[in-house]
Amino acid sequence: MNVELVGRILSTLPEDDDHPYRTGPWRPQVREWNADDLQVVAGEIPADLDGVYLRNTENPVHPAKKFYHPFDGDGMIHVVGFRDGRAFYRNRYVRTDGLRAEMEAGGVLWAGISEQPTVAERDGWGARTRMKDASSTDVVVHRGVALTSFYQCGDLYRLDPFSLADLGKEGWNGHFPLDWGVSAHPKVDERTGEMLFFNYSKEAPYMKYGVVDENNDLVHYVDVPLPGPRLPHDMAFTENYAILNDFPLFWDEALLAKNIHAPKFHRDMPSRFAVIPRRGGTEQIRWFEAEATYTLHFVNAYEEGDEIILDGFFQGDPEPGDVPGSDKWDRAFRFLALDRLQTRLHRWRLNLSTGLVKEQQLTDSITEFGMLNGRHAGLGYRYAYAATGKDGWFLFDGLVRHDLKDGTEERYAFADGVYGSETAMAPRVGSAAEDDGYLVTLTTDMNEDASYCLVFDAARVADGPVCQLRLPERISSGTHSTWAPGAELRRWQTADNAAAAIGL
Ligand SMILES: [Fe+2]
Numbered sequence: 001m002n003v004e005l006v007g008r009i010l011s012t013l014p015e016d017d018d019h020p021y022r023t024g025p026w027r028p029q030v031r032e033w034n035a036d037d038l039q040v041v042a043g044e045i046p047a048d049l050d051g052v053y054l055r056n057t058e059n060p061v062h063p064a065k066k067f068y069h070p071f072d073g074d075g076m077i078h079v080v081g082f083r084d085g086r087a088f089y090r091n092r093y094v095r096t097d098g099l100r101a102e103m104e105a106g107g108v109l110w111a112g113i114s115e116q117p118t119v120a121e122r123d124g125w126g127a128r129t130r131m132k133d134a135s136s137t138d139v140v141v142h143r144g145v146a147l148t149s150f151y152q153c154g155d156l157y158r159l160d161p162f163s164l165a166d167l168g169k170e171g172w173n174g175h176f177p178l179d180w181g182v183s184a185h186p187k188v189d190e191r192t193g194e195m196l197f198f199n200y201s202k203e204a205p206y207m208k209y210g211v212v213d214e215n216n217d218l219v220h221y222v223d224v225p226l227p228g229p230r231l232p233h234d235m236a237f238t239e240n241y242a243i244l245n246d247f248p249l250f251w252d253e254a255l256l257a258k259n260i261h262a263p264k265f266h267r268d269m270p271s272r273f274a275v276i277p278r279r280g281g282t283e284q285i286r287w288f289e290a291e292a293t294y295t296l297h298f299v300n301a302y303e304e305g306d307e308i309i310l311d312g313f314f315q316g317d318p319e320p321g322d323v324p325g326s327d328k329w330d331r332a333f334r335f336l337a338l339d340r341l342q343t344r345l346h347r348w349r350l351n352l353s354t355g356l357v358k359e360q361q362l363t364d365s366i367t368e369f370g371m372l373n374g375r376h377a378g379l380g381y382r383y384a385y386a387a388t389g390k391d392g393w394f395l396f397d398g399l400v401r402h403d404l405k406d407g408t409e410e411r412y413a414f415a416d417g418v419y420g421s422e423t424a425m426a427p428r429v430g431s432a433a434e435d436d437g438y439l440v441t442l443t444t445d446m447n448e449d450a451s452y453c454l455v456f457d458a459a460r461v462a463d464g465p466v467c468q469l470r471l472p473e474r475i476s477s478g479t480h481s482t483w484a485p486g487a488e489l490r491r492w493q494t495a496d497n498a499a500a501a502i503g504l
Pocket residue numbers: 137184185233296297480
């Protein structure tokens with residue numbers, strides 16, 4: 001393995017930090033590495049694994065104004081790239097405007113999600129306003145470029161998906177919605193090359209929806225009026241429709257009037273789904289009502305006859321109560337634990353002819369952060385690959401392959417003290433079958449004070465990894481990931497080089 005230390009960020013966090021999401025498996029990483037020819041600890045790198053696995057993590061550099069929440073941490077992207085049986089690794093902080101300003105100031109300037117916006121020293125980003133756009137939530141690849149995002153709405157930061165070189169902010173040819181930004185989970189449709197997104201705000205109409213085409217033009221952008229400020233996190237799409245949502249978990253209206261942002265679950269209100277033709281106008285939105293819940297993430301959606309099938313993680317208890325005797329950390333972060341939220345894979349059937357919804361729980365298992373073979377996004381599919389959570393924590397202690405046709409599942413549990421990342425599915429080069437490919441994840445191994453990249457056969461999860469690669473140092477746990485096929489990345493590189501050669 002050829003390892004080079006290429007960067008180090010000066011952290012001002014206390015040496016004796018006791019914050020559970022800045023220590024242990026969430027200890028921030030401050031060093032940036034290049035590593036080529038990753039050391040194979042076990043197994044063999046599949047020769048037909050070609051592309052990059054990208055993962056976003058939260059790595060705070062400075063103590064919070066008052067109270068740190070892990071979603072406030074500065075984004076750091078990790079990439080493990082595979083081709084011809086070899087693999088490389090890079091990690092880089094996302095050089096956001098906020099990170100640069102705080103490095104200059106030597107301390108934190110903005111409010112976090114657990115703090116009131118008034119503690120911020122400057123105007124900032126986010127639907128709440130006065131937050132730092134940490135760009136630490138998700139990463140997707142559109143047009144061969146990695147884009148990092150912020151759950152509260154912000155800029156999209158562009159990185160080269162191989163080198164992680166900083167390519168600046170996304171502009172969509174001058175039409176990026178700088179006033180509202182873009183929410184955490186823009187959706188790339190591999191079939192059309194489009195990217196679908198929404199954003200939200202405390203200002204009416206409270207939500208907007210848009211489409212960016214394969215030329216990077218914002219070709220569609222419409223209002224999705226809501227009854228008030230909401231906290232949408234994810235969306236879904238089918239071949240012909242986009243599906244947005246209005247869940248009854250939102251800021252308490254009386255407190256919001258005093259500029260206090262306290263999410264409250266309104267058990268007596270329905271969940272609502274907006275179905276809009278992908279290039280449809282506001283007047284074409286159809287609303288569907290379902291049982292009250294909150295859903296952080298959807299897996300997929302597709303059309304079947306008159307119905308739209310929508311799969312996501314239904315929260316049995318979106319507002320978990322205090323456990324008697326729990327400490328301040330448990331109380332503060334109970335909303336991050338899958339067991340407390342009771343997240344279960346769920347199917348909503350939205351009937352376009354009757355306007356009615358049928359819904360069903362698909363499994364008793366508590367899982368979240370579901371991924372699928374990207375070629376099936378928006379289309380019929382059978383397999384979802386999801387994470388299990390350590391009780392009481394935002395940590396992934398295993399992975400599950402859900403077979404949605406048979407209703408069966410196959411599991412792999414990491415050893416105690418080992419935590420994985422959101423696991424992406426990488427179709428095998430030349431594959432046709434949906435589950436013919438690999439699952440890629442990065443571990444944070446507290447037993448060995450190390451991190452590994454694990455590769456599984458997607459069809460044989462329970463067999464354990466087929467390959468284990470050592471990373472230069474232990475990485476922090478984090479949030480989302482993606483897989484980008486090598487052939488697609490090279491297609492865009494070739495196109496970009498050709499455009500540059502003729503001066504475009
Ligand atoms: Fe998310």
